[in-house]
Each structure stands twice: as structure tokens, then as C-alpha cells.
Amino acid sequence: MAQPQLSQTFNAPQTSTYQRGYDYDLVIVGGGIVGLTLASALKDSGLSVLLVEAKVESAAVAKGQAYAVHMLSALIYQGIGIWDKILPNIETYRRVRLSDGDYPGVVEWETGDINAQDLGYVGEHQALLHPLQEFVKDCSHVTYLCPAEVVNIQYQQDVVTIEMKFADQMQTVRTKLVVAADGSRSRIRQAAGIKTHGWKYWQSCIVAFVKPEKSHNNTAYEKFQSSGPFAILPLPGNRCRIVWTAPHEEAKALCALDDQQFLAELQARYGNQMGKLELLGDRFIFQVQLMQSDRYVLHRLALVGDAAHNCHPVGGQGLNLGIRDVAALAQVLQDAHAKGEDIGNIQILKHYERWRKRENLTILGFTDLLDRMFSNNILPIVVVRRLALWIMRRVPVVKIFSLKLMIGLKGRVPKLAQQ
Ligand SMILES: Cc1cc2nc3c(=O)[nH]c(=O)nc-3n(C[C@H](O)[C@H](O)[C@H](O)COP(=O)(O)OP(=O)(O)OC[C@H]3O[C@@H](n4cnc5c(N)ncnc54)[C@H](O)[C@@H]3O)c2cc1C
Structure with missing residues (x-):
């Protein structure tokens, strides 16, 4: 069995927080990209953080996923001061092409449309997670427990008591706030x-x-087909990541094909614009859902990332929403702490909920609409969506608005992204 890894000693920090009866100002449960980003974003807040991850560090890194990283997420990582560690290992996209079957009216966005150098980035899970793990290990305000499992939580008016299993021993910590980043x-x-x-x-x-x-x-390509969206995203080393949506049975049957048959089906959807394809490694199948939590906060609890909401992968939004959640929550907590307010108080946490819940709902609705509108061959819907594509191509204000919505440049910008 893998040895537990502890990046900082598991002692309560000798701060005024501890003397007042709290071991940590907040405990983040879940050391995925979202949980680690929150711990990193709080680096100048003066708050002490315990980050608890259930998986062994190497297992948490080894996820065969990759993500489109939007412009606003990049600005947030710049604000945290970690972007220069992420950028060398991810790829940039400077053009986005959106097409509907074999309809020739393709919508194409380029950097010149918004006077930017890049439109976005694509990174594998480890290219994002590993630098974040290393960053929090260097942060004196963070204690990173990994692997550790939360067993019991008791919420009281003034304190939350958390029991956790770490290195085969039970530990109890007291905190003002629990943040669920546990997926x-x-x-x-x-x-x-x-x-x-x-x-x-x-x-x-x-x-x-x-x-x-x-x-x-x-x-980056988003090719809409009647079975569902088909995305091609550029990765370093001239590799590409495919996210291929199809009805369950069709997706299962495709995954069950041998490599050659799978590649032939893939090439047919992919097109010949990049020549022949070589399949790299395994393929993975994911079930997808739309989910919005009724509440993002309770007294002494906040939800972030996938713990709060899930959306269809079309447009690569899910993780980016989580990164925006934590930038918003970090700002709310930091401001409250600077004023000497109780960061676990529901009235403080509601500022975060009001900020993020509605913005996330807009994107959840947008991805749902895109998937439903384009995943069919019903004639009146085909006419409407092709008219929408025509408008997008011909009316610059609509074209720019939709690009900005897709890459996160609409909505309230957190302070971290303004530095
Ligand atoms: C096919 C597909 C493609 C996608 N593509 C994109 C994309 O291109 N761009 C994008 O932005 N998003 C994309 N997403 C969405 C994205 O994968 C998720 O939104 C994102 O991974 C959520 O991150 P998270 O940190 O909130 O949760 P998770 O990645 O699920 O992390 C949760 C962490 O919490 C830990 N944990 C769980 N329970 C406990 C516990 N009790 N105690 C301690 N730790 C615990 C887990 O071990 C894990 O490390 C895609 C999703 C799918 C399915």
C-alpha cells in the first residue's frame, strides 16, 4: 500500500486562530484542480488552510483527462502567480471553428476578433494539477494532507468539527468553514x-x-453532428484530444471496436484536414449530466466546482466554472477576513452564492441548448440553428459576444484576474 504523503506537518498552526479554538480557518475537502486552486488563491489572505485529498498524490495526478482552459482561467492563474509553471506544458489555440454537419457555413473565430494573442489553452490533467500541488507545498498557510479521508463532520453555530483518517489514525480538527471541492x-x-x-x-x-x-x-474544432458534438482540441507535441459525444449505446459500441475499426470511424468524423491519425493510448467513456445544487452555501459550508454544478462537456466549460467559483470565493473570504468578519457566517458566504450561482446557470443553460439544438436532424430546428450560425458569421457583435461567453470573458471578473 502506498505510504501517505504529508507535505507539511500535521500540527495546528500557532496562530491567533488556533488560540481562539480553531485549528484552521478553513478546511478544503478535495485536492482536485478546483480544491488546489482555492488553496493557492488564498496565499495572501492571512487565512490558514487545511487541504484534504483522499487519493495518493501520484494517483490524483494520473487522470487521463485534458481540459480546454479559458482566457479568464488563465488570468486567474496569472493573478495567483502560477501561470508561468503551467503554460510551458499546455497548448495554445488561436482559432476556433464551429461547424454543423456538412453545412458549408462554418463560423471561425481568430485572435484578431478580440485583439488577443491567444483564444485559449488545452492542458492535460497532470499539466495543471502537478504545478498546483507543488505550489501549495510551498505555501506556509496551507497544510496539505494526502491521502486522508474525512469520516465525520459536525456543524455547530461557531465551529465545525471534522474527524478524518490519516496515516491509519483518527484526527480531529476544528475550523470556521468547510469548502466541498470533492467532485x-x-x-x-x-x-x-x-x-x-x-x-x-x-x-x-x-x-x-x-x-x-x-x-x-x-x-480548436467543435463539429456538431446529429449524434452529438465532436470536439478536437490541440495539445503539445502536435497531439489532439477528442471529445466525441454519442447516444449511450452507440458510444459503448464505438468504444468496443478494435483500434483499427475505431480509428476508421474516428477519421470519418474528424475529416482529412490533418491527414492520417495515430491513436495514442486508451480511450475513455464518460456519462454526462447537468446538475445544479439548490444551495451553494450553508452556515459554515460552501460548495465549489463539480460539487456545486456539472454541465455537458460541449464548449469545455466545467472546470473553468470551478476555477471561477474559487476565484470568487477566495475574494469574498479575503475581504471578510480583512474586515475581521467571520468567514463561515452564512451572510458572508451568500455573497459568493449570489455571484456564482446565476452565472453558472447561464452557462449550464447555454451548453444544454447547444447540445439539444445541434444533436438532431429535425428540419425546423436545423433551419433555426443554421440561421443562428449565419447571424453569428455576419453580425460581428453577435460573433464577438458568443466568443466572449465561451471563453469566460462575460460576467463579473474576480480581482485575481485583474492584476
Ligand atoms: C468528457 C469530459 C470532458 C470534459 N472537458 C472539459 C474541458 O475541456 N474543460 C473544462 O473546463 N471542463 C471539462 N470537463 C469537466 C471537468 O472534468 C470537471 O468540471 C472538473 O474535473 C471538476 O474538477 P473538481 O476539482 O471540481 O472535481 P474532481 O476533479 O472530481 O476532484 C475532486 C477531488 O476530490 C477528491 N475527493 C473526493 N471525495 C473526497 C473526500 N471525501 N475526502 C477527500 N478528498 C475527496 C477526489 O479524490 C478528487 O481528487 C469535462 C468533463 C467530461 C466528463
């Missing part, structure tokens, strides 16, 4: 009795990695 099946959310609304999609997503014969030209 879509969040046990913290469920234990707190927070209900969710949403639905599972009739489609699954196949994720695969390929190496094309010709250059990917730093272009």
Missing part, C-alpha cells in the same frame, strides 16, 4: 442535505488522444 458525487454536499436538480444526458462522451500526420495549427 460531482460530493459526500460533503449529500451529508449536509443539499438537494440538486438536473438530468442525465442520453449521450456519453468518448475521450481519446491522437497524433495527426499534419499540424493541428493551434485550432
Whole structure:
């Protein structure tokens, strides 16, 4: 069995917080990208943080996923001071092409549309997670416990008591606030009795990695097909990541094909713009859902990232929403702490909920609409969506608005992204 790794000693920090009966100002449960980003974002806040991750550090890094990282997320990482550690290992995209089957009216965005150098980035899980793990290890305000499991939480008016298992021993800590960053099946959310609304999609997503014969030209493609969206995202080393949406049975059957048959089906959807494709490694299948938590906060509890909301992968929004959540929460907590207010108080936490819940709902609705509008061949809907594409191509204000919505440049910008 892997040895537990502890990046800082598990002693309560000798701060005024501890003397007042708290071991940490806040405890973040979940050391995925979202939880680690929050711990990093609080570096200048004066708050002491315990970050608890259930998986061994190396297992947490080894996820076969990759993400589109939007402009606003990049600005947030710049504000934290970690972007220069992430950028060398991810790829840039400077053009986005959106097409509908074989309809020739393709919408194309370029950097010149918003006078930017890049439109966005694509990074593998480890290219984001590893620098964040290293960053928090260097932060004196963070104690990073990994692997450790939260076993029990008791919320009281003034304090939360958390029991956790670490290195085969039970430990108890007291804190002002618990932040659940423990993913879509969040046990913290469920234990707190927070209900969710949403639905599972009739489609699954196949994720695969390929190496094309010709250059990917730093272009991201969203090809809508009647079975669902098909995305091609550029990665370093002239590789590409595919997110291929299809109804469950079709997706399962595609995944069950041998490599050659799978590649032939893939090439047919991919097109020949990059020449022949080589399949790299395994393909993965994901179920997808839309989910919004009824509450993002309770007294002494806040939900962030997938613990609070899930959306369809079209447009690569999910992780980016989580990064925006934590930038907003960090700002709310830092401001409250600077004024000497109780960071776990529901009235403080509601500022975060009001900020993020509505913005996330807009994107959840936008991704749902895109998926439903484009995943069918119903004639009146085909006419409407092609008219929408025509307007997007011909009316610059609509074209720029939709680009900005997709890459996170609409909505309230957190202070971290303004530095
Ligand atoms: C096919 C597909 C493609 C996607 N593509 C994109 C994309 O291009 N761009 C994008 O922005 N998003 C994308 N997403 C969404 C993205 O994957 C998620 O939104 C993101 O990974 C959520 O991060 P998170 O840190 O909130 O949760 P997770 O990544 O689930 O992390 C949760 C962490 O909490 C830990 N944990 C769980 N329970 C406990 C516990 N009790 N105690 C301690 N630790 C615990 C887990 O071990 C894990 O490390 C995609 C999703 C899918 C399915």
C-alpha cells in the first residue's frame, strides 16, 4: 500500500486562530484542480488552510483527462502567480471553428476578433494539477494532507468539527468553514442535505488522444453532428484530444471496436484536414449530466466546482466554472477576513452564492441548448440553428459576444484576474 504523503506537518498552526479554538480557518475537502486552486488563491489572505485529498498524490495526478482552459482561467492563474509553471506544458489555440454537419457555413473565430494573442489553452490533467500541488507545498498557510479521508463532520453555530483518517489514525480538527471541492458525487454536499436538480444526458462522451500526420495549427474544432458534438482540441507535441459525444449505446459500441475499426470511424468524423491519425493510448467513456445544487452555501459550508454544478462537456466549460467559483470565493473570504468578519457566517458566504450561482446557470443553460439544438436532424430546428450560425458569421457583435461567453470573458471578473 502506498505510504501517505504529508507535505507539511500535521500540527495546528500557532496562530491567533488556533488560540481562539480553531485549528484552521478553513478546511478544503478535495485536492482536485478546483480544491488546489482555492488553496493557492488564498496565499495572501492571512487565512490558514487545511487541504484534504483522499487519493495518493501520484494517483490524483494520473487522470487521463485534458481540459480546454479559458482566457479568464488563465488570468486567474496569472493573478495567483502560477501561470508561468503551467503554460510551458499546455497548448495554445488561436482559432476556433464551429461547424454543423456538412453545412458549408462554418463560423471561425481568430485572435484578431478580440485583439488577443491567444483564444485559449488545452492542458492535460497532470499539466495543471502537478504545478498546483507543488505550489501549495510551498505555501506556509496551507497544510496539505494526502491521502486522508474525512469520516465525520459536525456543524455547530461557531465551529465545525471534522474527524478524518490519516496515516491509519483518527484526527480531529476544528475550523470556521468547510469548502466541498470533492467532485460531482460530493459526500460533503449529500451529508449536509443539499438537494440538486438536473438530468442525465442520453449521450456519453468518448475521450481519446491522437497524433495527426499534419499540424493541428493551434485550432480548436467543435463539429456538431446529429449524434452529438465532436470536439478536437490541440495539445503539445502536435497531439489532439477528442471529445466525441454519442447516444449511450452507440458510444459503448464505438468504444468496443478494435483500434483499427475505431480509428476508421474516428477519421470519418474528424475529416482529412490533418491527414492520417495515430491513436495514442486508451480511450475513455464518460456519462454526462447537468446538475445544479439548490444551495451553494450553508452556515459554515460552501460548495465549489463539480460539487456545486456539472454541465455537458460541449464548449469545455466545467472546470473553468470551478476555477471561477474559487476565484470568487477566495475574494469574498479575503475581504471578510480583512474586515475581521467571520468567514463561515452564512451572510458572508451568500455573497459568493449570489455571484456564482446565476452565472453558472447561464452557462449550464447555454451548453444544454447547444447540445439539444445541434444533436438532431429535425428540419425546423436545423433551419433555426443554421440561421443562428449565419447571424453569428455576419453580425460581428453577435460573433464577438458568443466568443466572449465561451471563453469566460462575460460576467463579473474576480480581482485575481485583474492584476
Ligand atoms: C468528457 C469530459 C470532458 C470534459 N472537458 C472539459 C474541458 O475541456 N474543460 C473544462 O473546463 N471542463 C471539462 N470537463 C469537466 C471537468 O472534468 C470537471 O468540471 C472538473 O474535473 C471538476 O474538477 P473538481 O476539482 O471540481 O472535481 P474532481 O476533479 O472530481 O476532484 C475532486 C477531488 O476530490 C477528491 N475527493 C473526493 N471525495 C473526497 C473526500 N471525501 N475526502 C477527500 N478528498 C475527496 C477526489 O479524490 C478528487 O481528487 C469535462 C468533463 C467530461 C466528463
